[in-house]
Amino acid sequence: MPVHLTRRPPAQPRPSSRDRSPARQSAAEGGRWSRFDLRGMPYLLVSPYYLLFAVFGAFPLGYTLWISLHDWELAGDRRWLGLGNYAELVADAAFWNAVGNTAGMFVLATIPQLLLALLLAGALDKRLRGRLILRLGVLLPLVTSVVAVAVVFSQLFARDYGLVNWVLGLTGAGPVTWQNEKWSAWIAIAVMVDWRWTGYNAIILLAAMQTIPRELYEAAALDGASSRRQFWRITVPMLRPTLVFVVFVSTIGGLTLFTEPVMFEGNPTMTGGTAGQYQTVAMFVVKEAFRDFDMGYAAAAAWVLFVLILLGTLVNYLFTRRIR
Structure with missing residues (x-):
């Protein structure tokens, strides 16, 4: 029986890239x-x-x-020390005095600063006349020259003719030599820092407050919650991510405090007073590097400061994450 074979049509060649359509x-x-x-x-x-x-x-x-890790002079010999600078730093009383000063001024400045910024942002979030002018006004300290701020506050806290001592004299308290004592210098510098940075933090918190749905406040008002209760039960918990950011930035700025105490000293020797009563770690680093020309020791102090900042931000994060 004959078999008929079907011939397949020849395979069409794949179009080359030249043959493809545009x-x-x-x-x-x-x-x-x-x-x-x-x-x-x-x-x-x-x-x-x-x-x-x-x-x-x-x-x-x-x-x-x-x-x-070196004995590194600014314009001299360089010799490997390993951890020698860190070992010397741990036993240096002047360094730990600077750490204590930094921590003290950080606590005195940051805690009131954040509380005032939170309350100020809550007030600016209300329906007030001239809200735009008031909101812009809280940023004026931020754009003011730090030198001008230091000069004004140095006059305010002057011993003989300062306004603060004059007010204290009206209450019967004696004049305070603000630069000579540790606690008084801390307070004066903390006031300077708070005046400069409270408005900045308030504007950031205000921007976050305006993203909170107003329906939450209306529902709370229908349930009989007062304005104060709404603020602490609705506003503050909803601001937690922004509060974490503000606390982080304030922690970094507070632990690297430099300009305000230097200008408050008036004589920029980086000693922080006659007995180092308000010398910060940043001032200690600059003094060791550019006055004593010991770059290796200053670099070790800078790295210890970096570790302290990490620990400080970690502690503040553990604290702020508990806000509910």
């Missing part, structure tokens, strides 16, 4: 661009920050750590 080529190129836009573009957009951080952040950190 529409198909543009679609393929558009698909590749879409994939890059979704996957690669975010990395491209954030890369300038990381490049700048690598040059001006990561490299100085690593180089400072390398310097801290």
